[in-house]
Amino acid sequence: MTSTLxxxxxxxxxxxxxxxxxTSAADTAPRRPSLSPSRAADFKSCPLLYRFRTIDRLPERKxxxxxxGTLVHAVLERLxxxxxxxxxxxxxxxxxxxAWADLRAEPGVxxxxxxxxxxxxxxxxxxxxxxxxxxxxxxxxxLVETYFALEDPTRIQPHGRExxxxxxxxxxLLLRGYVDRLDVAPSGALxxxxxxxxxxxxxxxxxxxxxxxxxxxxxxxxxxxxxxxQLKLLYLGDGDALTYAPDEAELLRFERTLQAIWAAxxxxxxxxxxxxxxxxxxxxxxxxxxxxAFGGTPPPFxxxxxxxxxxxxxxxxxxx
Ligand code: SF4
Numbered sequence: 001m002t003s004t005l006x007x008x009x010x011x012x013x014x015x016x017x018x019x020x021x022x023t024s025a026a027d028t029a030p031r032r033p034s035l036s037p038s039r040a041a042d043f044k045s046c047p048l049l050y051r052f053r054t055i056d057r058l059p060e061r062k063x064x065x066x067x068x069g070t071l072v073h074a075v076l077e078r079l080x081x082x083x084x085x086x087x088x089x090x091x092x093x094x095x096x097x098x099a100w101a102d103l104r105a106e107p108g109v110x111x112x113x114x115x116x117x118x119x120x121x122x123x124x125x126x127x128x129x130x131x132x133x134x135x136x137x138x139x140x141x142x143l144v145e146t147y148f149a150l151e152d153p154t155r156i157q158p159h160g161r162e163x164x165x166x167x168x169x170x171x172x173l174l175l176r177g178y179v180d181r182l183d184v185a186p187s188g189a190l191x192x193x194x195x196x197x198x199x200x201x202x203x204x205x206x207x208x209x210x211x212x213x214x215x216x217x218x219x220x221x222x223x224x225x226x227x228x229x230q231l232k233l234l235y236l237g238d239g240d241a242l243t244y245a246p247d248e249a250e251l252l253r254f255e256r257t258l259q260a261i262w263a264a265x266x267x268x269x270x271x272x273x274x275x276x277x278x279x280x281x282x283x284x285x286x287x288x289x290x291x292x293a294f295g296g297t298p299p300p301f302x303x304x305x306x307x308x309x310x311x312x313x314x315x316x317x318x319x320x
Pocket of ligand 1 (some may be wrong): 285
């Protein structure tokens with residue numbers, strides 16, 4: 001597919017650079033609470049899940065699917081380090097092994113593919129075989145290959161990859177997020193690209209998928225004064241793409257939505273009141289044992305830790 005934002009690599013667009021990968025996120029962590037697309041989505045789906053993840057910072061297990069997503073993102077990011085003409089399927093596939101070697105060193109990742117020993121006997125972990133890892137790496141290769149059916153990377157010169165975008169709105173709300181890829185055409189037009197390793201959602205769930213993209217579009221608009229010409233979601237699971245062109249009125253509405261979500265989060269922190277919201281997402285939640293919706297009891301609200309992290313832990317006094 002060719003769009004007006006796809007560029008000839010020699011066309012003199014801004015060079016790749018200025019990108020911030022997620023491993024350096026800790027270095028740039030905000031000194032005060034902020035809102036990201038994923039945390040906003042957490043709060044919208046289940047306030048208690050938001051608390052567990054953002055305030056209590058409870059550990060969660062990694063899943064093979066999530067780690068595969070990280071691996072594929074790393075490969076697609078590194079692909080654009082190569083000269084344009086060398087961005088072939090074979091080159092991309094050859095990036096999987098080194099990216100996996102880096103990822104495997106991260107906590108909780110190698111444990112996903114334990115190789116059983118004779119001592120394990122009948123207790124050998126399911127899927128813990130060299131063949132299991134091989135099949136998993138092959139599935140990552142399939143996703144990487146599908147990418148080439150959606151875009152021609154020899155014709156794209158990204159402006160940013162894994163780029164940190166952030167802005168403080170006039171009311172003090174700090175918005176932060178990482179854009180998978182940002183393209184800037186010679187005309188200055190922006191395209192925001194996000195890679196998904198799943199399949200394209202049905203129409204009813206498109207709004208949910210676009211939430212994250214509108215978030216980035218809003219931050220870019222507020223920082224650069226330019227409304228992205230295109231928001232593009234690439235679904236590597238089924239080789240489909242979803243594109244969208246936001247307008248100013250919509251981004252203004254979206255900004256008000258984020259402010260309302262943030263006000264609700266601040267209220268929940270100040271009152272230590274985070275309700276569980278049971279849904280099909282509970283099936284993937286690591287915290288059922290602590291969730292009242294499943295008969296559990298959450299730990300006491302960590303008010304001191306929240307205050308130390310910059311949260312207001314009391315409601316503001318309204319003047320009479
Ligand atoms: S189990 Fe469900 S309701 Fe409970 S915290 Fe997790 S997502 Fe929320």
